[in-house]
Amino acid sequence: MSDPVLSSAMLSTDAIELVGMIAGGLTTLAYVPQVVKVWRSRSARDISLGMFLLMNAGILLWLVYGLLIGSPGLIAANGVTLGLTVAVLVAKLRFDRLPTAPVLAEPASDSV
Amino acid sequence: MSDPVLSSAMLSTDAIELVGMIAGGLTTLAYVPQVVKVWRSRSARDISLGMFLLMNAGILLWLVYGLLIGSPGLIAANGVTLGLTVAVLVAKLRFDRLPTAPVLAEPASDSV
Secondary structure: OOOOOOOHHHOOHHHHHHHHHHHHHHHHHOHHHHHHHHHHHOOOOOOOHHHHHHHHHHHHHHHHHHHHHOOHHHHHHHHHHHHHHHHHHHHHHHHOOOOOOOOOOOOOOOOO | OOOOOOOHHHOOHHHHHHHHHHHHHHHHHOHHHHHHHHHHHOOOOOOOHHHHHHHHHHHHHHHHHHHHHOOHHHHHHHHHHHHHHHHHHHHHHHHOOOOOOOOOOOOOOOOO
């Protein structure tokens, strides 16, 4: 049941851990362009508040889990990720109060 | 260096693994409200394309990593997550071509 499905015999442990490290780097760095976008445009209406509430809670628990098992990799990745997901959440809470999105606003038809 | 920072002696291994499972559940489920939001509103302009390209690549690698180490938990969580992040990416690519966001469009000032 928990036997590796892919043939891990063909990859060294180092190579496998490298895959994990690249995966962790990507899923952490992914939030950077989202943070830049919402803070630059001052618009976050299409962002789901529910997503970022759940995501912040989840990342915080991953950080706690990393601390409990003493994993420097989990602690570092989730510490950085938490900073980024908090930045998106703050943007959402802040910019949704603005009447319009001033920077990236597009001309809208009055007939809608 | 890799000694647990929190006192894991106070928590059983089962309790620690429960924290990890809740964390994994939250960071997977978090995408559900985002998927519902963009497909309902047919608007994804505030969503970062860069975020979801990087996130899909990262989640795919987490899935590969789970297969390589034979972890049913990683495989299940990242399999479900990948389906959800692909759904957001497809919405982004599809709805950004629409001239306006018809459902949630708001009256915009002409004086921008």
